[in-house]
Amino acid sequence: QKEVEQNSGPLSVPEGAIASLNCTYSDRGSQSFFWYRQYSGKSPELIMFIYSNGDKEDGRFTAQLNKASQYVSLLIRDSQPSDSATYLCAVLRDSSYKLIFGSGTRLLVRP
């Protein structure tokens, strides 16, 4: 079992819709959770991080964390074609330095 699991996609949504990206992790000791966006041929770009159970909103993005169920999700409201990219979930264990990445979900927003 991988430490961080994501559906590879592609997830295809129409422009203006809500895109929902999910991630599960195996280590219950994980404390910090990050979402990165990676455009083709580019390096990952930090979108959001979340530490506490519940929702965290930043503009069109909402991160949701449920530690009991060991999943973290990212919602993108009013999706735009420019949101088309691969979204990487990353998890940091308590008292650790090693950020473990999932393999990413490819999102395609159709105009």
Place this chain on the structure above:
Amino acid sequence: GAGVSQSPSNKVTEKGKDVELRCDPISGHTALYWYRQSLGQGLEFLIYFQGNSAPDKSGLPSDRFSAERTGGSVSTLTIQRTQQEDSAVYLCASSSTSGNTIYFGEGSWLTVV
């Protein structure tokens, strides 16, 4: 500098040659990371530095890989006797404290022919 700087941005080398990849982290960042990403794959952790020391080298794929960091700043990742399977983009990242928000450089694209 303003961001993480990596060089070279692209490198084509012949199988069996050695290569050096350089990373200049964000000024003041004490933590530095190297990751590798093969085409269409996720990020593979290679090594982490806190200051000049590397407490965890377990991610290095083989003994052909080594890394050092001097002066708590610039880091060099060296791959000896390169193989075709080493072809990937090598990403460097830094953060102000261990495990805090990590920022990536643009990567060094390595092709071994």
